[in-house]
Amino acid sequence: MNNLNQEDALQFLTGVLSVPSVNGTDGERAMAEYLCTYLNSHGIAATLQPIDDRHANVIGRIPGKSDQTVIWNGHLDTVPWGKLDEWDTDPSLPIRLGNRIYARGASDMKSGLAAMAYVCAKMAENHVVPDDTILFLGTCDEEKGGLGAESFLSIAREEHPSFLLIGEPTGCRLGIAQKGCLWLSLSVNGKTSHGANPEEGGNALEGGFEVLRELKCYINSFYHEILGASTMQVTMAEGGIAPNMTPDHARFLADIRIVPALTRDMALHHLRRLCAEYTQKLGGKVTFDIELQNERMGIEIPKEDRRLSQFEEILRSQGLPVEYSGISYFTDASILLRQFTGCPVLLYGPGDPQLCHKPNESVDVRNYLKSLETYRSFYHRD
Incomplete structure (x- = not known):
């Protein structure tokens, strides 16, 4: 040519x-x-x-x-x-x-x-x-x-x-x-109580933040020589009823960018384990629903x-x-x-x-x- x-x-x-x-x-x-x-x-x-x-x-x-x-x-x-x-x-x-x-x-x-x-x-x-x-x-x-x-x-x-x-x-x-991409939606169901007695309730907002904080540590541990580390950030959080009430529901969105060594199944498996452990710790007062809204390998x-x-x-x-x-x-x-x-x-x-x-x-x-x-x-x- x-x-x-x-x-x-x-x-x-x-x-x-x-x-x-x-x-x-x-x-x-x-x-x-x-x-x-x-x-x-x-x-x-x-x-x-x-x-x-x-x-x-x-x-x-x-x-x-x-x-x-x-x-x-x-x-x-x-x-x-x-x-x-x-x-x-x-x-x-x-x-x-x-x-x-x-x-x-x-x-x-x-x-x-x-x-x-x-x-x-x-x-x-x-x-x-x-x-x-x-x-x-x-x-x-x-x-x-x-x-x-x-x-x-x-x-x-x-x-x-x-x-x-x-x-x-x-x-x-x-x-x-x-990098691949995962968009996670995490719905958290808790139990309301008076703000003066938080131990009687299950705080959905706190539960979501704690689980996602632990998930972020796991995600960030995966590294690639060209791409750098996998990343995660919470891009939306909503919930709460009133200043003196324990929130009984919350919803979070998270953007995760994964290096090839980290797969969707690995991330979801770790998140499910974290959710199960938190639910057990609070005696069932807080439960979680996970939805994957987008996935790119x-x-x-x-x-x-x-x-x-x-x-x-x-x-x-x-x-x-x-x-x-x-x-x-x-x-x-x-x-x-x-x-x-x-x-x-x-x-x-x-x-x-x-x-x-x-x-x-x-x-x-x-x-x-x-x-x-x-x-x-x-x-x-x-």
């Missing part, structure tokens, strides 16, 4: 950033339609996967030399603008200032999405046959419930990918691990994986440092792996993870162009 046209690639990125796809506000389907039209116009048999009036995925496929399939994934949606007075530019209109392009989604993750789509289009346009079949997957609703990834799995029963590459923002570092690619080695070789051949990174937020990979069990995942994209979801979000043009060459080299050798 001939060298990529940098100005053409930047113009395409500007076009992608100009299509509004704010989750919950705009129709993300328009972004899917834009990419589908672009891929089709360059010789890729791309299709829409309609979900509803506002949501759709875009799926394209480039047949390869082998019988293996790899998925190139990026999400179509962005978070809202936030406070407009905190932006120096209009977040809905991409603008280049020096070596950076500013717009909502510039880092998270339309630059990675555009780079993947552009390289796929140029492969097809130049009749390049990649080493493995590439399935380009643009998913909607990643920033909220993962509706796009869930919907893709419903039609992908016959897919058996050998590798999953996600263009999430890593600053052109190799994202070899990501932790992910790590093996250091010896051949695709990781290929990426390392590509970066070295470009005279670039080989740097590793991990992310604390979740991606569509944690949904896709529910079906594609054991599939290695690598995150690599031009966006800056420190700028995601913030005012004045931008992407370094040099990183965007660098990612194009890296994606191109990954499945094609000139």
Whole structure:
């Protein structure tokens, strides 16, 4: 494949950033339609996967030399603008200032999405046959419930990918691990009593705080060399009747970010044990109900994986440092792996993870162009 046209690639990125796809506000389907039209116009048999009036995925496929399939994934949606007075530019209109392009989604993750789509289009346009079949997957609703990834799995029963590459923002570092996520709801039932006689009651608020404090100590004990420690914080607490009454009910929400060594079952087992011990200590005056509202598994690619080695070789051949990174937020990979069990995942994209979801979000043009060459080299050798 001939060298990529940098100005053409930047113009395409500007076009992608100009299509509004704010989750919950705009129709993300328009972004899917834009990419589908672009891929089709360059010789890729791309299709829409309609979900509803506002949501759709875009799926394209480039047949390869082998019988293996790899998925190139990026999400179509962005978070809202936030406070407009905190932006120096209009977040809905991409603008280049020096070596950076500013717009909502510039880092998270339309630059990675555009780079993947552009390289796929140029492969097809130049009749390049990649080493493995590439399935380009643009998913909607990643920033909220993962509706796009869930919907893709419903039609992908016959897919058996050998590798999953996600263009999430890593600053052109190799994202070899990501934390999983658990959102816990803990309902606590106690026994009311007069505030002057707390021993006669069962304080639901105190019970919840004590159990969650112990759970946090357990969660924080798990550590990963790239990701750091697992974390937990109580993000909501409600309960109480009056200043002079023991609260007989409370509800807590907790956000837990887990490293790959800590699983959902391990966390829930420990929480159930803590709850049972507290209930026994108070003679049954306080009981607990646990609900898991969201679950995303932790992910790590093996250091010896051949695709990781290929990426390392590509970066070295470009005279670039080989740097590793991990992310604390979740991606569509944690949904896709529910079906594609054991599939290695690598995150690599031009966006800056420190700028995601913030005012004045931008992407370094040099990183965007660098990612194009890296994606191109990954499945094609000139």
